[in-house]
Amino acid sequence: MYPIGLRLVLDRISDEMDNAKEHFSMTTTLVTPEFLSSWNIQDALSSSNMNRLFPTWSKILDAATQSKRAEKNQVRTPELATQVLHLRSANCAKFQSIVGLFAWASSCSRQAIEFLSRCSLSTSFTGAYNTIKALANRCVAIACYIVLTRPTALALDNINLKTSLFVEQTGSDSTPHKVQSGTFAVIYELYGVTNPNHMLLSPILSRLQASQPFSMADFRPSTTQRRIYLSQTSVNIIRTLLTYSPAFSSYTHSAAICNIARRPLPADLITVFHPLRVSTIEEASVEGNLRVHDDIYMTQLQRRPEDMNTYAIPLIADQLTNKFFQIGIGLFHLQMNLAWCLLNKHHHSEDQIGSLAYFFTIMNKKRLNGEKPDYHTLTTALLQIRHGLLLNAWFAKCGKADLDKFARSNPTPQQLHSIAMDILLDLATPLDPCMDSDEADPSILNPADDPIHQNTRMLLRDLLYFEEVANAISSGDFGRIEDILPDIACIFRGGGSNNYSTEILHLLYNLKVVWTPEFA
Numbered sequence: 138m139y140p141i142g143l144r145l146v147l148d149r150i151s152d153e154m155d156n157a158k159e160h161f162s163m164t165t166t167l168v169t170p171e172f173l174s175s176w177n178i179q180d181a182l183s184s185s186n187m188n189r190l191f192p193t194w195s196k197i198l199d200a201a202t203q204s205k206r207a208e209k210n211q212v213r214t215p216e217l218a219t220q221v222l223h224l225r226s227a228n229c230a231k232f233q234s235i236v237g238l239f240a241w242a243s244s245c246s247r248q249a250i251e252f253l254s255r256c257s258l259s260t261s262f263t264g265a266y267n268t269i270k271a272l273a274n275r276c277v278a279i280a281c282y283i284v285l286t287r288p289t290a291l292a293l294d295n296i297n298l299k300t301s302l303f304v305e306q307t308g309s310d311s312t313p314h315k316v317q318s319g320t321f322a323v324i325y326e327l328y329g330v331t332n333p334n335h336m337l338l339s340p341i342l343s344r345l346q347a348s349q350p351f352s353m354a355d356f357r358p359s360t361t362q363r364r365i366y367l368s369q370t371s372v373n374i375i376r377t378l379l380t381y382s383p384a385f386s387s388y389t390h391s392a393a394i395c396n397i398a399r400r401p402l403p404a405d406l407i408t409v410f411h412p413l414r415v416s417t418i419e420e421a422s423v424e425g426n427l428r429v430h431d432d433i434y435m436t437q438l439q440r441r442p443e444d445m446n447t448y449a450i451p452l453i454a455d456q457l458t459n460k461f462f463q464i465g466i467g468l469f470h471l472q473m474n475l476a477w478c479l480l481n482k483h484h485h486s487e488d489q490i491g492s493l494a495y496f497f498t499i500m501n502k503k504r505l506n507g508e509k510p511d512y513h514t515l516t517t518a519l520l521q522i523r524h525g526l527l528l529n530a531w532f533a534k535c536g537k538a539d540l541d542k543f544a545r546s547n548p549t550p551q552q553l554h555s556i557a558m559d560i561l562l563d564l565a566t567p568l569d570p571c572m573d574s575d576e577a578d579p580s581i582l583n584p585a586d587d588p589i590h591q592n593t594r595m596l597l598r599d600l601l602y603f604e605e606v607a608n609a610i611s612s613g614d615f616g617r618i619e620d621i622l623p624d625i626a627c628i629f630r631g632g633g634s635n636n637y638s639t640e641i642l643h644l645l646y647n648l649k650v651v652w653t654p655e656f657a
Contacts, residue, residue: 163231237265280411292453335655384544393550399616478632523600
């Protein structure tokens with residue numbers, strides 16, 4: 138009976154393997170971006186799917202890999218079934234293709250990839266290379282179609298690739314360099330463009346030719362923008378109280394304590410992008426940028442020069458690239474350089490009360506006293522200083538002995554907004570230097586005579602602007618950023634960052650004068 142039963146089991150397993158081929162069959166040329174974005178390896182290798190495809194084989198594996206005492210342990214690695222399928226047919230390489238791409242992206246050595254291939258856990262090194270080559274061809278082909286049919290934006294940045302340490306590197310042209318520099322470009326599909334004619338270049342050029350010089354009245358924020366910023370800052374001040382005082386937890390989800398939405402992106406929006414091939418052209422110069430754009434649009438996307446004069450193409454890049462085009466600054470660079478600008482403006486010395494150096498000393502963060510310290514450490518310190526000043530302001534303005542008693546008085550959201558506006562106007566608004574103090578009561582201390590008080594007001598004012606920039610970027614509401622661009626330009630100018638102030642002015646000029654309203 139044993140030989141007969143064994144033959145039945147073997148035939149059953151052979152049939153299971155033949156039936157499962159279609160679920161894991163894949164060759165190098167079939168690995169596409171669509172497959173990578175849709176195939177879920179966890180679902181494909183789940184216990185339920187393995188038991189469905191290999192009912193007999195799964196039972197044998199369970200019996201072989203667990204003792205009777207450990208029958209309750211149901212954790213199994215289903216990769217063994219995919220290994221067996223790959224041994225049965227080299228075309229059953231769906232799992233192996235994914236592992237090969239992962240190994241390549243993880244900088245595994247060629248020997249390691251070949252070892253995994255021998256174990257039927259990965260494709261070979263050559264197979265992984267061919268897969269990446271096929272993916273690149275497919276991505277570029279998709280991008281070629283997209284730029285012809287839809288409005289797009291271009292993003293690019295420099296990239297530095299380290300070469301293998303096992304290859305002779307003499308620095309000459311005959312051997313590889315230790316670091317290979319180049320440029321990586323991505324095509325983004327633009328969201329919200331309902332009419333392609335809104336991207337036409339000719340109306341923008343006509344407005345540019347007819348444009349007039351920018352006056353100070355055109356530069357100032359409008360009354361609506363000023364009112365909205367005061368409302369946003371009032372909410373930010375209240376949020377600080379809610380964050381650090383648990384007694385106010387019931388106000389967290391109040392509709393009256395929410396920021397005003399200006400032009401937010403949908404919360405579930407995922408921008409569709411199409412990567413292009415990395416080129417070995419460096420974009421750190423004007424000539425390099427021109428060559429990079431020729432490589433992107435003429436060589437890779439196969440466009441003709443006459444095809445490039447119809448629609449405008451927004452460019453998303455860092456400050457090094459943007460300075461050649463004067464389009465606008467990147468939001469991360471805006472936030473980072475604003476933090477450094479505030480550090481330079483309010484640093485002073487550690488013995489000057491109210492300066493950033495003074496607060497850094499109290500917080501035992503003297504490393505931030507450098508010219509350009511670590512960005513994340515600096516922003517965390519600025520956050521702590523801002524929250525500390527605001528909590529002290531709440532304590533001074535609430536009219537109660539402490540914040541818990543203030544919470545027990547059950548203030549309405551309108552009362553919280555009223556106190557927040559008092560904090561903003563009395564403690565975070567610089568005093569008018571032209572204020573006439575001759576008629577002031579000499580028995581009352583004049584804040585204008587207290588430099589610490591004045592400096593702290595200016596510091597808190599700038600920190601609140603920094604918080605609004607960070608919150609607006611985090612929420613994806615670019616309308617909130619546009620509302621405060623004029624004020625941010627003034628802060629940069631006052632802090633000595635004239636280049637950034639000029640870049641913001643140039644962006645405002647484009648938004649208000651040059652670009653069409655639909656394009657802007």
